[in-house]
Amino acid sequence: MRKKVTKAIFPVAGLGTRFLPATKSVPKEIMTLVDRPLVQYAIDEARAAGIKEFIFVTSRGKGALEDYFDQHPTLEQELRKKGKDALLETLKETNMESGAIAYIRQHKALGLGHAVWCARRLIANEPFAVMLPDDVIAAETPCLQQMVEAYEETGGNMVAAMEVPPEKASSYGVLDVAEENGQVIKVKGMVEKPKADEAPSNLAVIGRYILSPSVLQNLNKMKHGTGGEIQLTDAIAEDIVNENNVHGFRFRGQRFDCGSKAGFLQATVAFALARDDLRDDLARYLEDIVHIDKAAQ
Ligand code: G1P
Secondary structure, three states: OOOOOOEEEEEOOOOOHHHOOHHHOOOHHHOEEOOEEHHHHHHHHHHHOOOOEEEEEEOOOOHHHHHHOOOOHHHHHHHHHOOOHHHHHHHHOOOOOOOOEEEEEOOOOOOHHHHHHHOHHHOOOOOEEEEOOOEEEEOOOOHHHHHHHHHHHHOOEEEEEEEOOHHHHHHOEEEEEEEEEOOEEEEEEEEEOOOHHHOOOOEEEEEEEEEOOHHHHHHOOOOOOHHHOOOHHHHHHHHHHOOOOEEEEEOOOEEEEOOOHHHHHHHHHHHHHOOOOOHHHHHHHHHHHHHHHHHHO
16 A cells, blocks of 8 residues: 655745735735635645645745634634624634644755755655645646545656646756656656756646655755756656656646746636636626727727
8 A cells, every 4th residue: 555645845935026025025825816825725735635734844934824824713703703604614724733734944045855855854754745836726626636646556756747838848847758648647857947949848847746755865965956956856856767756747727827927817817717706797897808908909
């Protein structure tokens, strides 16, 4: 029997400079898509996949993120008094069982690989997930759950993968494909942010990973890679050399890059259109402005 994946690492130490000035005082992960912070989407997806322990790798100025998961007795009392049961129910999703959530500080911004490595003492000899909350994935079956199901067959390491236009490949970790087998892709190498003409494929790594503890050992070597940073991609690729499997997984769903303003806006519209209470008004508004825009041309 394969060990179950019950722990997830959420690297959330980044400064979020692309969203300044907002991120001067609000952690990027607390920015809201409709009415839920980015991190709530990641937590919901993790829970659906069977994750029981949530490890956040944070940095200075992320207090609001830690507070978000606390109970808020005065607010709850107020809502109860006013009979706002639906809102009380919504708040429940934000609460964590005591001891199920841990915050580890990344003291220096040395890269994604380093952030994951910071959580090493909380991962025993077991597989673990890594989720990047910037990558929001709308899917019927949540992406990490799809991966956990596929991982039960493959073992080893698994990364979410998606085709991107060739000119965009240099913004991602990119897979060197050994063999395609439907949704599962056997990988023979991985390159972090390759030069445009050096990308081994147009299959990009998206921020969902299921990793073997050996990746943490690879990270122990503290090898600096692209951009002088300690890259998670390199530590996973090293596992291939050590003959541990790495698979890419073509998930079903739509990914939004909420680390960029355009992606964040697109996600906001998509998630709002998926809501019964917002769809009609927003759709009408969008139709109107598209008409106005066309008429002006
Ligand atoms: C990180 C990873 C990269 C991956 C990407 C997915 O890059 O290093 O391999 O493709 O997330 O969003 P970042 O976007 O943090 O530069």
